Amino acid sequence: MIGVVRSELTKITSLPSVLIATAVLLLLAVVVLLQPLGMLSDSLAGMRPDGTIEFFTGHRQQAESLVLGLLVASSLQPGLFLPIIGAIIAGQEFRSGHLGVSVSVVPRRGKLVVGKVIATALYALAVGVVLAALSTLFMYLGVRDWNPGILWSAEALAGQGRFLLYAVTATLIGFAVTLVARRTLVGIIAVTAFIALTMAQVFAAVPAIDALLPLSAARNLLLEPTTNVLSASPLHGAAVLTGWAAVAVTGAAVAVRLRDAR
């Protein structure tokens, strides 16, 4: 199995489109992270004795909770595009009959799918760690004169841990949907549609349903409830995201196992 995972990792890292998409995502992260830096420094400079700052106009809140919230939220924004990377990773199998080559060298399809899932999860984890490191670095530039140690607190590490869970599950959802759809573009459209459902607040009036959408679950998992309207708890968000990934990957495994490798 280790050999299969290694080979799948080689497939991922030797495909220019995956590397380009990852580079674009990281560049986007830098742009997103640069924006609030000045505002955060100014807000922290105007901190009151009770430890509150005004980062959002007219809304005072504890500096600690705001910084911790920003730390994770700034990872999530570029992380929204992680499912697209998953779609590109899976979509390579449907170009030039590549799936035929993959199945001919690893004919046990269950083993092939497990290898692909592990490799994709590892790649997503690596990208997630880089995103988390970037958000920590940029946040450090904003808080270094106040309390840089907050970035290594248990709460901060827990928040980044929740982000890594999101990074892996979101990438696997895009990956698995594309394996079922058998086309990269269809996979990208499908995951974009899921994102749009939350962004357009289609189910906002029914929080119980809204909380079952992948992006809503990600918001519930990662965002600070004092500054965001959320539809469920972080634990609920984690369960929904994990459930989506598990169901999608299972569906993809069944599809790869039953269909002709074309």
Added chain:
Amino acid sequence: MFHGRDRLQPLRNLGAWVNVITITGLSKRFGSNKAVDNVSFSATPGRVTGFLGPNGAGKSTTLRMLLGLDRPNSGTAHIDGVPYSRIEQPLRSVGALLDGAGPVPERRGADHLRWIAQSNGVPRNRVSEVLEQVGLSHAAKTRVRKYSLGMKQRLGLAAALLGEPRTLVLDEPANGLDPEGIRTVRTFLRSYAAKGNTVLLSSHLMGETAETVDDVVIINRGSIIAQGPLADVTAGHSSLEEAFFALTGGTQSERW
């Protein structure tokens, strides 16, 4: 004319299945179209078996079922007595080149071979060895989209040879090769089989293949119409091509 099962009888008696390809009653439908209909034949060690027929006859579909890529509606396909899908690290025993199953164009040739080698625990140095063997060392770092058809074919052959297998299954290996490349492949396959290995190759080019094979299996419209040693199948005809047209009841002009 031999039947595949008869030729295997000595091996059955010995309980030996080494490198033997056996296809029994294989059928495949795509909707209402019966692409492969009750196909049975075998390929034995030490011989090059040509699987011949016109385009669309069912050659590739049969080989895809042999390699576990397509699911048959009925029948079995075994290598060394077991389905291909049950072989652990199959590259070490079976090398395959399939028409219509190739590398992602954006990937470098050497990277394509590297992931294949890793998947079956084949040592990394084999990548450069097989690239050298097929004359692609100079293009190892070139992306496959820049390869000519012949270079892509040679890359596929390199992938088939990675694990130093005892059995080769090659679907239209001469496609895109220049005359020198075709001659090189022919010489290679002859010497490969002479070492006791099994070679099953498909082709629609009967004249060319007749110079390479020991045994032939001819398929037309999904059904086997003749099989046996080349000399037996072509007996009474001036060439394998003539034998084919006589067997199918067609002429070259009709086919155009």
